[in-house]
Amino acid sequence: MIPFLALLQSFPLVVPQTNVVERIGCGTGCQIRFQQLSPMEEIGDGWRKVKVRSTMFIWDYETNQLEQKSFRGKVGSGVSDGWNYANCQKKLFTRRSENYSSEPPVGASSGINSLVFDAGRPVFATVAGSPFQQWSVMCPHTETAKEGNEYLNDLADRWKLIMKELREEN
Numbered sequence: 018m019i020p021f022l023a024l025l026q027s028f029p030l031v032v033p034q035t036n037v038v039e040r041i042g043c044g045t046g047c048q049i050r051f052q053q054l055s056p057m058e059e060i061g062d063g064w065r066k067v068k069v070r071s072t073m074f075i076w077d078y079e080t081n082q083l084e085q086k087s088f089r090g091k092v093g094s095g096v097s098d099g100w101n102y103a104n105c106q107k108k109l110f111t112r113r114s115e116n117y118s119s120e121p122p123v124g125a126s127s128g129i130n131s132l133v134f135d136a137g138r139p140v141f142a143t144v145a146g147s148p149f150q151q152w153s154v155m156c157p158h159t160e161t162a163k164e165g166n167e168y169l170n171d172l173a174d175r176w177k178l179i180m181k182e183l184r185e186e187n
Contacts, residue, residue: 032056036067037101038150042143046076048083054098057155063106064120065155072096105156108133110148139165 037051055068073095074083087095099114102121110131113121131148133140139149149169153162 036155037069038147038154041147041150043073044143046078047073047088049073060102060117060119062120063104064102065105066100066102066117066121067155068098068116069101069112070096070098101151101155103152103155105152105159108152108161110152110155112146112151134161134165139168141169 032053032055034053036057037053040048040050043049050072052070052072053067054070057065057067059065072085073087074085075088075095076082077084084092085095086092097114099112100116100121102111102113102117103109104120109123110133111121111123115121131140131145131152133149133152139153141147141149149165153165156162
């Protein structure tokens, strides 16, 4: 008789993609797509983590399509695995290549640390890695995530209205 655990090991683990954003922009003609590789895990002191694969795509003007590559890389490059860390109470987000079982190191010398709000508004700049969007999918239950998403949806609606009015004028 085959043990039950041995049977389970033959089936790949399907990880829901609920704690990562689908993609963020990284400049004109550039986007980074995300894949969640592990379930989200609480690691203490308000921190949670999820393993993530990021893949960069850059628009090729000669072929008129997105190609998987880094800024300086060859086609097929631009893939990296790392860990997204979020602190829902402190409104912090960071991405690290190392897997920490407790609070990731913070400070200027230890990598990217992003406040997800600045002056009461969500930080969604692509140059900053869209920290609010990445944090909010890890902390969707918070009132802050709901308010920030409402703000961004209202901003998008206003932008669509402006673009519609410009098209009608022309």
